[in-house]
Amino acid sequence: SQQGEEDPQALSIQEGENATMNCSYKTSINNLQWYRQNSGRGLVHLILIRSNEREKHSGRLRVTLDTSKKSSSLLITASRAADTASYFCATAVSGGYNKLIFGAGTRLAVHP
Amino acid sequence: DTGVSQDPRHKITKRGQNVTFRCDPISEHNRLYWYRQTLGQGPEFLTYFQNEAQLEKSRLLSDRFSAERPKGSFSTLEIQRTEQGDSAMYLCASTGGEGYTFGSGTRLTVV
Numbered sequence: 001s002q003q004g005e006e007d008p009q010a011l012s013i014q015e016g017e018n019a020t021m022n023c024s025y026k027t028s029i030n031n032l033q034w035y036r037q038n039s040g041r042g043l044v045h046l047i048l049i050r051s052n053e054r055e056k057h058s059g060r061l062r063v064t065l066d067t068s069k070k071s072s073s074l075l076i077t078a079s080r081a082a083d084t085a086s087y088f089c090a091t092a093v094s095g096g097y098n099k100l101i102f103g104a105g106t107r108l109a110v111h112p
Numbered sequence: 113d114t115g116v117s118q119d120p121r122h123k124i125t126k127r128g129q130n131v132t133f134r135c136d137p138i139s140e141h142n143r144l145y146w147y148r149q150t151l152g153q154g155p156e157f158l159t160y161f162q163n164e165a166q167l168e169k170s171r172l173l174s175d176r177f178s179a180e181r182p183k184g185s186f187s188t189l190e191i192q193r194t195e196q197g198d199s200a201m202y203l204c205a206s207t208g209g210e211g212y213t214f215g216s217g218t219r220l221t222v223v
Contacts, residue, residue, distance in 0.1 A: 035212075088154050097167060
């Protein structure tokens, strides 16, 4: 079963704009991770934020985590057409062999 | 060793046939996971190996599914008596820490 939900389900923007995706989850976690998936391919690990962290940056990516609200957001700044993909949040559930539980994803389309 | 390899990339099979998929993880990763992904959904956990031991199986893994990881290296996932509902992308991932490295997946189509 899915751990949580991503919002929005789909997002369409122009190159250069920022893209924000949100993720909610249900149970206690060790960490939360974001992955990208190009159509029909495997997932690529983008960034990991631990449960005791509130914000993390990696290049054009910024992730926030609010454990009191059980939510996270991924911000992609200055988007490019190559950022077009599906983005998934995944939670490593406490006591769960670091098993990741994925949301349903946000499909991002960046138009030139 | 540049990543996780999965074979085959695509498999079309007739309903009722058995299929087997292979995953070669990153050699130094002791943890290996199988996931299943259907169109428009996120990956769903199937099973987890630490070295050669299968430590957790999802209830999604019916008795038609079996997975092995002999000697803690590569892993196989077998589906017996395939059904149309088994059509999906089967993803393998390995990790030695927290972030996973995924293979490109095996897309199964049952006709």
